[in-house]
Amino acid sequence: MQSSFSFSFSGDDIDEDLQAATKSENSHAVLPLGMSPGTSGPGAVTSAFPVTGQPLLPATVHDLDEMLSRLPSKIAYSTLTVDLGDGSASFQLPRRELWDVRVQLMAEEDTEGDGQGDHEACLGDRDVKTGIYEGGFKSWESSVDLVKVLDSEGFSQTVGQGPWRVIELGCGTALPSLAVFQWACASRASGTNPAPLALVLADYNPSVLYLVTLPNFILAWALQMCQGNPVLEAALSSDGELELGPEVLEAFRAFLRASGVAFTFISGAWSSTFVDLLYNPELAPSSQPDEKTIVMGAETIYSPFALASFSETLLSILRRELAETSHPQVAALVAAKRLYFGVGGSLDDFIDRMRGFGVVVDMLREETDGVRRGVVLCRLPPPATNCHSIA
Template identity: 30%
Template sequence: MAATNSNSENVQKPSFETFQLFSSTASGFGIFDDPAQQAPSIPPPPCVEVLPSEVHSSVKHSVESVNLDGITLLKGRVNTQQVFGLSNSDLVPGKYEGGLKLWEGSLDLIKALRCDIKSGLISFGGKRVLELGCGHGLPGIFALFVGAAAVHFQDFNAEVLRCLTIPNLNSNLSNKSHPLSSNFTNCDKIDVRFYAGDWNEVDKLLPYVATHVEDNQNAGYDFILMAETVYSINSLQNLYNLIKKCLRHPDGTLYFAAKKYYFGVGGGTRRFLSVVEKDGVMASSLVAEITDGSSNVREVWRLKPKEYHPSFSCCSCLYCCWFPWNVRFYWDLEKGKSQPMWLQGSKIQYR
């Protein structure tokens, strides 16, 4: 959540800001908006790894606590005007994508993850986690405190990582007052990294993304977390393509929290799920629905690769490893090792 230049310091500020993306020319009905009108007019910033030492000390960073059903995390506050030269703006396509604000979805996501952990459905112990569009990075920070072995944070803007995400992580790590801190004892042994860049290219920097077919079996993130990332219809396909490149096959899980519809920009959970369903390789399940009767419906969804289906078998031994996209492996009885095969439409091509 971005700090403001208000002189009224005694006025209580909300713990998050609602999503306001209307413009004077927007129709207000996202499903009818023209995606061509939403394309960024400037090229995206370059993809870079941001080091923890690159924190902007000149930018004032203050923190306040966020209580999540008994768990307290810290969220930072920085001034959007000071960082980007912008005021009263949620985003500027191609320049700033709202990463300095804390959206409701981040908190919804943490609550959903905590519920699934308590029920025994998931565990972050020893797992690799990638948070896309991280902003404050609270879901990724939560994953650290519940045992993740690696957490990588990604945001569109390097400035968000330097001025907010990294300082926010440091503040939470130094806070010993909340119950989760007792679970977090080996900070030096955990792989924590930060990456900035557009979803269309940032996968080239991520260390757990396979660069060769042979690497697929050991590559990928066990969990991908994201909140309020599906607001723009123009970016949904690139986001989904990135998820497919980054998610571990075939056991990875994606959790995402967002509003059902983002009026004025065309995105939302249902529009993103339509992209997923069209591809046909991931199964989705609704984890939580949050309604208050007066604002937009918010949802948390879980996505996993669909289970192996026998129709993809290519040999009688059925020792096939199902991969959910265009590459699969089969056991070559003659050569005594696994071999890749590529699917093109309904045909299987062996190489």
């Protein structure tokens, strides 16, 4: 029997069409998950709330062209304003409208696969349907916190100086990676010589990747590059819609090729197979000699199960980066609530666990208004001093 649940985290949901609901005492804000299944110890696989006898989705890489072919003829969008904190600067991130996702899901309700499950979960009153939908259609405050840290750490300038590899675990609407991509687009629009940028977007549900993750990147590109481009100017309407005709999609592909931007989309449960896919030379972009890697995750440690699997997956990636790249420069940014009431996950427990593995963890940002949150930087010490292992 599938379990489903919801929690009243007032203020967590930043989607405009749900803000009114979160003001009600009886409303249900969607629990920010992004990604919950993964590994717990050698060879074992768990999920945040395991379902006995139900197999988890296998880690799978998705072809960009196939994902583009599944998009509708047009998508509706709005923009999220991110206040960068200096009193004047702000940043606009486009996102596909949730109601537009619902329309597409309803149109697909008779198809096979996970579309039906996501349709039920997205339109129902439950936050999560375990093993079917892991919460990736919504955007959350910790994702915005992560965007602010990326800006304050100067990533808006350094992304154009690559090469960079950005891996977002439990991406959902992918606001942090979307900010990185938008900054990269801006540097290319200004005439700066493009440095290679590899973006790896991972979410448990494949439908999240093609329904919200990929559309958000197309929107960011179209809005950033539309000036002086007749194809994009004609495709963008004044009432918040983007036509996705063949010319637009081919222009998107051409931009990626010309700009040295490569996408890798991975769905499924965290596992050793998932980590192996990140480093499969046949599936992932080739590493650059001076490439720097940043791993990101927001709202991925909401329960003890999720915290353990995320921590172990993150540690495996950090170790692989140090072992398999010629000039390893890798760090991780993790954003989360200080405590997830009712389910037991906490940022402090994550910090303690990672430090127990020998990882250096520094607090970069703390939020004390409303639900307490934080963003931490995780790095491995030099290999010679790293003697910790996962039991």
